[in-house]
Structure formats: structure tokens, C-alpha cells
Amino acid sequence: MRYSAGVCNLCGTGCGHFLRFEGGRIAGVAPSVAHPVSRGRLCVRGWHIHELLATGARIEAPMVRERGALRAATCEEAIASVADRLAALPDPATQLAVVGSARSSNEDNFLLARLAREVFGTGQLAVTSQGTHDRTLHALRSAFGEAAPIGSLADVDGARYILLVGGELARLNPIAASNVWMAAQRGARVVALSSTRTQMTRLASRHLQQKPGTKRIAVNAFLKAILTARGARADFTERDLPGYPELERALAGLSPAAAESITGIPYAALEEEARTLLAAESFMVIFASGISGLDVETVNPVVDLAAVSGKMGAAGSGILPITGVCNLQGSFDVGLVSEEHGDLVGALAAPSSRVRALFVVDHDDGVIRHRERIAGLDLVVYVGSFVNPFMDLAHVVFPAATFVEADGTYTASDGRVQFSPARIPPPAGVLPAWRLFGAIAARAGRDWGYGGEREVFAGIAGSVPGYAGLTHEGLAAGFGCHTRRAPTVRCRRLLPIDGTAAAAVSPGGSFPFALMIGKAQHFWHQHNLMRKTLIPRREYDATLLQYPEGYVELSAADAERLQVRDNWPVRLTSASGSLQTAVRISDDVQDGSACVPYFINEMISGFLVADDRAFTAGEDAVIPVRIEKA
Numbered sequence: 157m158r159y160s161a162g163v164c165n166l167c168g169t170g171c172g173h174f175l176r177f178e179g180g181r182i183a184g185v186a187p188s189v190a191h192p193v194s195r196g197r198l199c200v201r202g203w204h205i206h207e208l209l210a211t212g213a214r215i216e217a218p219m220v221r222e223r224g225a226l227r228a229a230t231c232e233e234a235i236a237s238v239a240d241r242l243a244a245l246p247d248p249a250t251q252l253a254v255v256g257s258a259r260s261s262n263e264d265n266f267l268l269a270r271l272a273r274e275v276f277g278t279g280q281l282a283v284t285s286q287g288t289h290d291r292t293l294h295a296l297r298s299a300f301g302e303a304a305p306i307g308s309l310a311d312v313d314g315a316r317y318i319l320l321v322g323g324e325l326a327r328l329n330p331i332a333a334s335n336v337w338m339a340a341q342r343g344a345r346v347v348a349l350s351s352t353r354t355q356m357t358r359l360a361s362r363h364l365q366q367k368p369g370t371k372r373i374a375v376n377a378f379l380k381a382i383l384t385a386r387g388a389r390a391d392f393t394e395r396d397l398p399g400y401p402e403l404e405r406a407l408a409g410l411s412p413a414a415a416e417s418i419t420g421i422p423y424a425a426l427e428e429e430a431r432t433l434l435a436a437e438s439f440m441v442i443f444a445s446g447i448s449g450l451d452v453e454t455v456n457p458v459v460d461l462a463a464v465s466g467k468m469g470a471a472g473s474g475i476l477p478i479t480g481v482c483n484l485q486g487s488f489d490v491g492l493v494s495e496e497h498g499d500l501v502g503a504l505a506a507p508s509s510r511v512r513a514l515f516v517v518d519h520d521d522g523v524i525r526h527r528e529r530i531a532g533l534d535l536v537v538y539v540g541s542f543v544n545p546f547m548d549l550a551h552v553v554f555p556a557a558t559f560v561e562a563d564g565t566y567t568a569s570d571g572r573v574q575f576s577p578a579r580i581p582p583p584a585g586v587l588p589a590w591r592l593f594g595a596i597a598a599r600a601g602r603d604w605g606y607g608g609e610r611e612v613f614a615g616i617a618g619s620v621p622g623y624a625g626l627t628h629e630g631l632a633a634g635f636g637c638h639t640r641r642a643p644t645v646r647c648r649r650l651l652p653i654d655g656t657a658a659a660a661v662s663p664g665g666s667f668p669f670a671l672m673i674g675k676a677q678h679f680w681h682q683h684n685l686m687r688k689t690l691i692p693r694r695e696y697d698a699t700l701l702q703y704p705e706g707y708v709e710l711s712a713a714d715a716e717r718l719q720v721r722d723n724w725p726v727r728l729t730s731a732s733g734s735l736q737t738a739v740r741i742s743d744d745v746q747d748g749s750a751c752v753p754y755f756i757n758e759m760i761s762g763f764l765v766a767d768d769r770a771f772t773a774g775e776d777a778v779i780p781v782r783i784e785k786a
């Protein structure tokens with residue numbers, strides 16, 4: 157038996173773990189006590205990562221589709237088929253789309269980006285689970301000069317005032333949530349801004365519970381209260397904080413009374429919190445991505461709020477957008493996706509889309525959006541380690557090494573780049589993805605000549621500013637290194653905000669309920685990967701046993717008004733579709749609102765995808781619906 161140190165790659169927290177090997181096989185996992193973020197803890201997913209890695213559901217050989225069925229092929233045949241067909245696209249810039257994986261290593265993603273851009277000439281790139289992280293990074297770059305978080309998860313320890321924007325942190329990133337809880341135990345004031353009750357709002361010192369769909373206005377109102385409180389102290393000027401007069405003007409039309417009436421949050425509570433925040437030694441803003449994060453109209457005032465606190469750069473302070481997937485931050489850093497990209501998969505379905513070929517890496521979601529459109533493409537290439545529903549659509553399938561079968565680096569949500577070593581060899585004939593991309597490039601006439609992962613990472617360090625000077629050896633010697641290493645953090649310019657006092661979508665008329673899309677406790681089981689674990693899958697199955705068609709959460713008062721009980725069938729109807737599901741009575745949702753968890757296939761493909769707001773407006777998206785007894 158031996159233990160081998162590495163990094164859990166199931167979410168953006170980046171916990172340290174040890175994999176246990178017995179007889180050359182992965183047999184278990186244990187937490188790293190010394191790791192500065194996880195400190196001896198793993199969440200339920202992390203504790204079962206060995207089950208995933210030991211699954212028999214691997215893709216072990218290349219396959220090509222012939223007469224409607226996939227058949228085994230040699231690596232050379234599959235590479236030639238893909239390289240030659242992509243090179244023959246008349247207009248790859250519009251006809252080829254590439255969807256990488258936010259779970260892949262930086263080395264894999266760096267070369268996938270080069271393959272797409274330099275070899276095949278397309279800039280249509282995305283990563284799965286990209287959500288709205290692009291908007292957050294764009295806001296951070298515009299305000300603070302780098303598309304990177306400020307502060308670190310380890311800094312949460314020293315935070316004296318923590319603002320949680322959105323409430324799903326405990327479900328998405330349990331160890332990061334636990335760090336917030338520990339800070340609260342040490343006396344930090346934790347304030348949660350969320351329309352629903354969650355584990356985080358329950359542990360918070362104060363729950364600022366805004367009405368669904370009004371988060372932007374609630375953040376703006378808090379910002380106004382801070383400006384007012386800070387203005388009285390008059391200890392900063394426009395020179396210190398460029399854009400301050402514009403921000404004041406944008407907020408001038410938001411009256412405390414209007415803000416209170418629209419959001420439901422007493423303005424006096426915001427004034428009290430503003431004074432407490434300004435008096436605190438340090439201030440950390442944390443937001444977890446909901447179904448797809450926050451929209452830009454909410455992200456911008458959150459970043460401004462942090463800037464006007466005057467505490468960014470101080471110990472225990474920062475802005476941490478915590479991601480659900482392990483290497484989403486790194487996917488942006490190495491240029492696989494940029495801040496300008498929108499919803500590429502959604503754009504595929506547009507009548508104007510000219511995409512004819514799709515190259516997908518490690519699609520870990522159990523739901524494939526726009527399946528019919530993808531099925532009609534001329535060429536679909538799938539690269540992955542595990543058997544995946546996407547293979548049904550693929551013309552060519554390549555196996556890839558898992559993260560324990562190749563050296564690689566991963567960048568956690570807080571910008572900590574960590575080295576994960578190869579701990580076992582991949583199955584015979586299976587290549588690390590970066591090597592496969594290099595072979596496709598070579599077939600297309602571009603031989604990069606990389607001999608190993610270290611050389612690829614040297615290429616990253618040579619071209620990505622935050623990675624300059626980093627090496628595999630240096631990262632392996634400790635617990636990684638943060639990409640934002642400048643000693644001072646200065647706000648270059650406050651961001652423009654929408655200070656208007658009107659919710660984007662209001663329920664009423666035929667659609668009186670505000671439907672939100674949230675995360676079930678078992679949300680990760682929608683992920684193809686987690687369905688291959690034993691214990692988490694068992695919990696998911698238990699939920700399905702109780703609610704086989706999923707559920708919609710309603711308050712007890714609304715259930716009584718509708719004359720339905722727990723588990724009774726109801727029909728939800730919006731302007732764009734309808735869905736039958738079961739009632740789950742919960743005190744987590746406010747009267748007049750409802751919440752559907754994102755974990756049942758039919759819910760997503762048949763209802764939520766039909767309403768694009770669920771994916772483009774962020775976690776505060778509200779779909780007006782009617783709910784009737786079915």
C-alpha cells in the first residue's frame with residue numbers, strides 16, 4: 157500500500173489529497189492535513205474520487221463511426237480522419253467550434269487552444285460549465301487590472317467581514333463554505349445576500365433576503381449605503397478611486413424607499429451593515445456560481461462595492477468568485493476561452509450558425525444541450541476518459557488519460573496554480589490529451605515538438621503573465637502559487653453600473669410565480685462523472701425514489717393556496733414551455749416564488765433550455781410561471 161499526494165479535481169476549491177494504491181490499483185483517498193485550503197478535510201465528492209478513477213467505464217481505444225456504428229480504430233487512422241477533415245473545412249473560422257473542458261489540465265487546454273486557433277483557424281472556443289465566469293473576470297480586469305481573483309481561500313481565515321453573494325456555496329464548494337463557517341466561529345461577521353434560505357444563510361450573522369430577480373438592485377442599494385457612510389468620513393477622493401463621481405450619479409436615482417420596496421430588504425439594515433463593514437479590518441466578497449453565475453449588471457456593483465470599501469489588498473480581504481469546476485480559472489488564463497466569449501453551445505442552435513464541425517473534450521454533464529442540432533453536424537469529435545452520452549453523437553472518439561495518469565497543473569478558483577503528478581500510467585495506447593492534440597497538429601503540418609508536460613508548461617509560463625517564473629518543480633515543492641502576486645492591489649477605475657430601480661422580469665398576470673433554478677443537494681449527479689461513483693450516486697437514487705420526476709420547492713402557504721401537498725404532481729407553465737413535476741414543501745423559498753433544482757434531465761432539456769434566461773441571466777434569473785395542480 158502506498159499514498160501519493162495530489163489535488164482533488166472535482167471543484168474549484170483545489171483541496172489537497174492523497175490517493176491510496178494497493179497492488180497498483182487506486183483503492184482509496186485521504187485528505188491532506190498540511191494543505192492550506194482543505195486542511196485535513198474533503199467533501200463527499202472528494203472522499204469518493206477513487207471510485208470514479210477506478211470505474212470500468214473508460215474509453216480505452218479510438219473509435220470511428222462507420223455505417224452508423226462506432227468501431228475500434230487505430231490512433232493513426234482516427235488522427236488522420238480528424239486532421240484531414242478539419243483542414244478541409246472551407247471556412248473554419250465560422251464552421252468549426254471547439255468546446256474544451258474546465259476539468260482538463262492547463263497543459264491540455266493550452267494546446268487545445270493552439271490547435272484550434274493556430275492549426276485550424278477558428279476562434280470559436282468555449283469550455284463546458286463556463287457559465288458567466290467571463291463576465292466576472294472582465295469586471296476584475298477592468299477594475300483591478302488582472303482577470304484574476306483577489307485574495308485567496310486561505311485569506312478567508314483572516315477576514316473580519318464576509319459578504320456572500322448568492323447562497324449555494326455549501327452545495328457547490330463545501331470546503332470553501334466550511335472555511336467561511338470557521339471564520340464565523342472566530343468572530344467574522346458573515347452576511348449572506350440571497351433570495352432563498354440555504355445552509356450559508358443559516359450560518360450567516362444576517363441574511364439579506366431579497367425578492368427573486370432583484371439581486372442587482374439589492375447590491376446597488378448596499379453600495380449606495382456604503383457610499384453614504386463612507387462619504388461622511390470623506391477619506392478618499394476621485395484621484396484614489398477613479399469613476400467615483402459617475403458611480404454616485406448612477407446611484408442618485410435609486411431612492412432608499414424604492415430599493416426597499418423592490419428588494420424587500422429594509423434599507424436601515426443595509427445602512428447598519430455599511431457602517432459595520434467600513435469599520436471592519438478586512439472584507440472578503442465571495443460568490444458561488446449558481447446555475448451560471450451572476451449577470452454583468454450584478455457583478456459590476458459587487459466589484460465596485462469591494463473597491464469602495466478601501467480594503468482590497470489588505471490581509472483577509474479580496475474578491476473570490478468560486479467556481480464549480482476545478483480548472484475554470486486556468487481555462488481562461490491559458491487562453492482557451494476569453495472574457496469576450498458568450499454561450500457558444502447556445503449559439504450553435506441559432507438559425508444563423510454556420511458551424512459544421514464540433515470538437516468536444518470531456519463533456520461531464522449528463523445533459524447535452526441542442527442535441528438535434530449537434531446530431532446534424534458533418535463532424536463531431538469527442539475526446540474523453542470515461543464513457544459519455546456525447547459518444548452517441550460523435551463520428552470520431554479518442555480516449556484520454558485521466559488527471560492521475562499525466563502530469564499537469566490546475567488553477568483553483570482563487571488563482572492558486574497547483575501541480576498534480578502522474579501517479580499511474582494510462583491504459584495501453586491511451587495518450588494524455590495534450591499529446592493527442594500535438595499529434596493532430598503534426599498531421600495537419602504543425603509539429604510543435606513538445607517532449608513532455610514540463611515543456612508545455614514552460615510554454616504557458618512564457619506566454620501567460622501570471623504564470624511567469626512558475627515551473628512544475630517549483631509548484632510541486634509546496635502547495636502551488638497564486639497567479640496574482642503583485643504586492644499591492646489598486647482599483648484602476650470603478651465599473652459602470654445600471655442604477656435603475658426596476659427588476660428585469662416581474663411575475664404577474666397569467667404567470668404569478670417567480671421560478672428560480674437552484675442546486676439540489678445532489679446536483680453534481682447530473683455530471684456524467686459523478687454518476688460513476690457509488691455513495692454519491694446512492695444518495696441521488698434515494699432522492700429520485702422520493703421524487704422520480706424531480707420537484708419544485710414551494711412555501712407551505714403557497715402549497716395551501718394551490719391545495720397541494722408534498723409530492724403531489726403539479727404543472728409549471730411559462731411563456732416558453734411547461735413541465736410536470738412534484739411539489740416539495742420547503743421554508744427555503746419565499747411566498748410567491750418557486751425553485752426547481754438543476755438535476756433532472758427532462759427538466760433541463762425539456763423546459764429550462766427552452767428559456768435561455770436560465771443560462772444567460774445568471775443565478776438570479778427568474779422565469780415567471782403559472783403553477784397548477786396536475
Ligand code: SF4
Nearest residue numbers: 164166167171199202
Ligand atoms: S470541495 Fe471540491 S476540491 Fe475539495 S474535496 Fe470537495 S470536490 Fe474536491
